[in-house]
Amino acid sequence: MARVWIEDRESHADYQAAMEKWQAAKKAGSKRNPPGRWRVRWYGPDNKPKAKTFAKLPQAEAEKNAITDKLDKGSYRDPKKGKTAFKAVAEEWHGSLRKQSERTRNDYRELLDLYVIPKWGDWQVAAIQWEDVSDWINELCKQPGKRGGMLSPARISKTHLVFSMAMKRAVQSGKVPINPASEHDLPRIDDDGEHVYLKHEQLAALADAAGEYRPLILVLGYCGIRWGEATALETGRLQLDTRRLRIVQAHSRIKGGMKVGPVKNHERRSVPVLASMVEDLRPVVAKRKRGELLFVGADGTHLRYSTWRPAVFDSAVKAAGLDGLGITPHKLRHTAASLAIAAGADVKVVQLMLGHKSAAMTLDVYGHLWPDRLDEVADALDAGRKSALGKLTAAA
Structure with missing residues (x-):
């Protein structure tokens, strides 16, 4: 007792x-x-x-x-612990991060400094109520951000996530009984905008218009890898004989420049390369030593998105007659997924190719592209039923 x-x-x-x-x-x-x-x-x-x-x-x-x-x-819960200032808990939480990449930790740090600590820093953690958090989310939705423009739904959701994870630390350390950041309605995130699915002919026209970067466009449009993964590809990771790309690292932007780190979700994977692409890639490999970057900029260093997109990609989009579709290098992943699904790939194949964390995520994004097979299933069930009933009749 x-x-x-x-x-x-x-x-x-x-x-x-x-x-x-x-x-x-x-x-x-x-x-x-x-x-x-x-x-x-x-x-x-x-x-x-x-x-x-x-x-x-x-x-x-x-x-x-x-x-x-x-x-x-x-x-x-000890009432004295609940009087701890939120900023102390937030610093304790951020300092305890271990498995996150440097870029992720920097992103969390930025959101803490810009939006979370300025709002909650001096609050006692036990004084923060669900209604207070709800009002704060409304403020984030309606007021301009620190850089002047309105915050995107994704930015608001990530800011809330950082606050929620810090408050979870307060729960785990016995300062508060429940997390007031739980179960809030957040603005809907529309992925990266409207999906664009190019046909084979359109993708070929875009690749041709990209000149020396034709192989890169083909890799993005048929292999479905991310931009950071493509720019971090090394020659040793491309096996032309077995037609495989081994995705083990990616470029990410951090303070001070670019850095090579793990792939998103730490989902290392092997991606198939079309046989018809091998001859496009062979000259690229021949120009590089083993271990060098496969795709580089004009200065021989890693490709910079900020300069490569307007100078090469956007110009190629216009030359191929595809301007107005909203196509971006990242959205070529959607093209890769749609063409793979149309070719008969199942959800697990597409998941592995794209590096999604789960098949459920793949279905959430691309489920509408798989053909309706209800009639096919019904016909198969009908055939099985007729066969079973036929055997029963014959036995009688």
Whole structure:
């Protein structure tokens, strides 16, 4: 049973002295409340003594019952811990990140400094209520961000995620019983905008218009890898004999420039290369030493999206007559997925090719592209039923 009891302080010397001071102050015009006569005392889960005083016995009894119930159920939290400032918890959480990449940690740091700590930094974690968080999300949706423009739904959701993960740390460390950032409606994220699915002829025209970067366009449009993965490809990772691309690393932008790191979701994978693309890729491999980047810029270093897209890609889009479709290098992943599905690839193949974390994610994004096979399934069931009934009839 939990150790919680009520102590009557009426005969205690410190209480009597406090009452004399209060009575003298009252005569002098003070309106402060009298010292509490009833003290609730208990031992927390850490076996340290704790206490709280009340002016009236019913108040003390209510507190005693509440603490006893929390201790018995294991939901007790030390009230002093709840007074910890949010910014202290946030720094503790960010400092404990271990498995995240440097880029992810930097992204979290930026959102903490721009939006989360300026709002919640001085709040006591126990004082943050669900309604306060809901109002904050509304502010993020309606007010311009720190850089002037309105925050995108994805940016708002990620800002909320950072706040939620920091508050989860407060829950786990016993400072608050529940996370006030849970179960909020967030603005809908429309992926990367309207999907664009190029046909084989359109993809060929785009590749031809890209000149020396024709092989890169073919890789993006048929292999479905991400831009950062394509620019980090090394010659040793491309096996022309077995027609495989081994995706093990990716370029990512961090403060101070670009850095090679793990692929998104840490999903290393092998991606098939079309036999018809081998001859396009062979000259590219021949120009590089083993271990060198497969696709490089004019200066021989890694491709920079900010210069390559307007100078090469956007010009190729216009030359191929595809301007107005909203096509981007990243959206060539959608083309790769759609062409693979049209060729008969199942969801697991597409998932592995794109590096999605789960088949469910692949279905969420591309499920509408798979053909409706309801009639095919019904016909197969019908054939099985007729066969079974035929056997029963023959046996009779």
